[in-house]
Amino acid sequence: MKALHFGAGNIGRGFIGLILSRAGYEVTFSDVNQELVNALRGRGEYTVELANESKDQETVTGVTAINGRELQTVAKAVAEADLVTTAVGVGILKHIAPGIAEGLEQRRRAGSIQKPLHIIACENAIGGSAQLKEHVYALLDEQARGFADEYVYFPNSAVDRIVPIQNHEDMLHVQVEPFYEWVVDRSQMAPAFKPMDGVVYVDDLEPYIERKLFTVNTGHCVAAYIGYVQGYDTIQKAIADEKVKSVVYGALQETGQVLVKRFGFNPEEHEQYIVKILGRFVNPYLTDEVTRVGRSPLRKLSPNDRLVRPALLAYEEDMPVTHLAMGMAAACKFDVSDDPEAVELQSMIREKGVEAALSHYTGMDENHPVLVEAVKQYKQM
């Protein structure tokens, strides 16, 4: 069984590649980092270390890699794959679509490989696989679309495992937190799919992806942005400050109320989920930089993402949004020169003012009370 995974980065090696390999797949990574590709191809294996006291290690074997810029090589790998997964960043999905589209066309022409193919985007976004499908379909002609309608499935998924930026002598070695969760929407899969160990299949992904994105990722980004404003360089140091922790906790109470109302979660169980996640953020064996967790602030401020969507849902229900607004305000202070989205945001704030910038990126009207609250907080920071 062959799996093609796009993105041999932190989560790609530290989580998805590991699960695929454990499930018996020969894993081919597609990445644009040639050094990484050479190392994976040369060695055919790498180690994953758990961030726990005993530093448990596992070797992931039977892996190789291809260069994601070589369209025909990627297409051939898609044509031969039994499963395709991605962890490249939601904004990169459009760039991997041409190789996938060409690979599907090759499958169609080959006739013999007319078996179902699942393509699963493992990105932090609502409907990641659906977004990838749109990019791919935009490149297919009518015949290829008909083929894809019949044989290709794009189930959405939610993935959860904290994998910081890696700084090891061995560039393939990856340290990960012990916890992991990979949930896939089975209602969007071929009826006779073969389940994989390490993956949870559900009929309705919405509660899972929203709970994950609006708890783990909302809490994480609020910690990163408020932590950055307070001068901390890591999430662990930021959360050790009670002031930062109380804003993060406040934001999670705000998203929690929305999630409990929307999905009927048990409030006590949801509170335990929040406490567990706060515990994961402060894992003493991990060092996670606020610049990684806060990366791409425009994506994080976008209407469907971890700050604005839960805040608007809360606002519609007359629920408090002060801490989420504080997170948005602090995102506007995230002035990181090697993050292109932070640079763009800062330049827009300088040129047009924070009201116009927030309105532009969040999609909220300048007079929207949530935006007004965020601007008020920004001016007080």
Ligand SMILES: NC(=O)c1ccc[n+]([C@@H]2O[C@H](COP(=O)([O-])OP(=O)(O)OC[C@H]3O[C@@H](n4cnc5c(N)ncnc54)[C@H](O)[C@@H]3O)[C@@H](O)[C@H]2O)c1
């Ligand atoms: N790191 C985490 O804790 C974590 C957890 C859950 C989900 N995610 C999600 O997984 C995705 C990847 O995150 P990450 O932390 O692993 O980032 P990363 O930067 O470590 O990895 C991304 C990889 O994609 C590669 N890439 C870029 N363009 C490519 C292309 N056109 N073709 C093939 N490869 C390409 C990069 O070279 C890089 O190796 C993001 O959507 C992120 O939100 C991350």
Ligand SMILES: O=P(O)(O)OC[C@@H](O)[C@@H](O)[C@H](O)[C@H](O)CO
């Ligand atoms: O990957 P991003 O930029 O969407 O978010 C940064 C972190 O919050 C994220 O990578 C978490 O570590 C991860 O989602 C945990 O499952």
